[in-house]
Amino acid sequence: TQLLEQSPQFLSIQEGENLTVYCNSSSVFSSLxxxxxxxxxxxxxxxxxxxxxxxxxxxxxxxxxGDARKDSSLHITAAQTGDTGLxxxxxxxxxxxxxxxxxxxxVKP
Amino acid sequence: DxxxxxxxxxxxxxxxxxxxxxxxxxxxxxxxxxYRQTLGQGPEFLTYFQNEAQLEKxxxxxxxxxxxxxxxxxxxxxxxxxEQGDSAMYLCAxxxxxxxxQFFGPGTRLTVL
Numbered sequence: 651t652q653l654l655e656q657s658p659q660f661l662s663i664q665e666g667e668n669l670t671v672y673c674n675s676s677s678v679f680s681s682l683x684x685x686x687x688x689x690x691x692x693x694x695x696x697x698x699x700x701x702x703x704x705x706x707x708x709x710x711x712x713x714x715x716g717d718a719r720k721d722s723s724l725h726i727t728a729a730q731t732g733d734t735g736l737x738x739x740x741x742x743x744x745x746x747x748x749x750x751x752x753x754x755x756x757v758k759p
Numbered sequence: 760d761x762x763x764x765x766x767x768x769x770x771x772x773x774x775x776x777x778x779x780x781x782x783x784x785x786x787x788x789x790x791x792x793x794y795r796q797t798l799g800q801g802p803e804f805l806t807y808f809q810n811e812a813q814l815e816k817x818x819x820x821x822x823x824x825x826x827x828x829x830x831x832x833x834x835x836x837x838x839x840x841x842e843q844g845d846s847a848m849y850l851c852a853x854x855x856x857x858x859x860x861q862f863f864g865p866g867t868r869l870t871v872l
Contacts (some may be wrong), residue, residue: 656801683860692763692850692863693802738801742857745815747792749801 653677654739654750662756666728671753673739674721680742682722684713687736687752696724729757763864765851771870772841779837780867784853791834792861793826794850795819802850808834841871 655674663669673682681700685693697706699715699722706713710733712725726733734757739750764783772778784791789810794802805824806816810831820826823841828834838845848868852861 681858691865692852693861694863695860698858698860736801747804747807747815749794749803752799752801754799 653743653746653748654741656737656739656750656753658753659751660754660756662758663729665731665757665759667757668725668727669729669755670723670725671737671755672721672723673750675741676720677743678719680719682715682719683740684722684724685738685740685749687738688734693736693738726755729755731757731759733757763851763853763862765849765864765867767867768865769868769870771872773872774841774843776841777837777839778841778869779835780849780851780869782834782836782851782864784833784851785862786832788853788855788862789831790854790856791828792852792854793834793836794852796848796850796866797846805836838869841869843871845869846871 657672683698684696686696687693697713702719703717704715710727714723736752736754738752741748766781770778792807793805796802804817805820806826808828811828823839826836848866850863850866852863854861
């Protein structure tokens with residue numbers, strides 16, 4: 651059973667469109683992180699969310715942590731080709747270090 | 760500091776051979792992690808160290824896998840008697856503390872023929 655379920659698994663959009671990806675679980679998180687990974691490279695940390703209901707913005711990226719701390723979303727406004735990559739959510743759940751399976755985003759010019 | 764480095768970047772080996780990978784973390788970080796990632800999936804946790812102590816091992820880490828961090832600095836991951844199912848990207852990461860973000864190396868891509 652996947653502790654972290656990400657959706658959609660694949661997303662292909664045109665440059666300039668908006669999108670949202672989701673990370674869900676039946677468990678409560680103490681904190682959750684989002685990473686972005688490009689082909690042939692390791693993941694790079696984007697943000698850590700800690701408080702239920704928290705919203706963090708990183709330029710065109712908006713991260714939200716659910717009120718119950720069981721889910722999170724990443725919204726990208728006006729996507730650019732440079733946003734292409736694998737978006738991963740991550741949690742440390744009682745010593746278990748778990749990544750979601752990722753959302754593969756492709757932004758076409 | 761140049762970040763987390765891993766060596767080699769690519770390794771091709773024949774089934775049954777032993778392979779060893781090295782990871783050099785960011786020098787101030789006391790935690791070091793190993794993950795395995797296959798195509799289209801997120802990284803799967805293998806093991807982690809705090810300084811030289813190996814604190815957690817996944818069930819994925821069979822008895823053919825061993826990891827060391829002898830002086831609390833660099834780490835090695837050895838796979839004995841490789842199998843085709845071991846083909847994957849092996850990622851190393853480091854961090855200062857548990858709640859901190861992990862800094863990843865570029866990975867070692869292993870292909871077992």
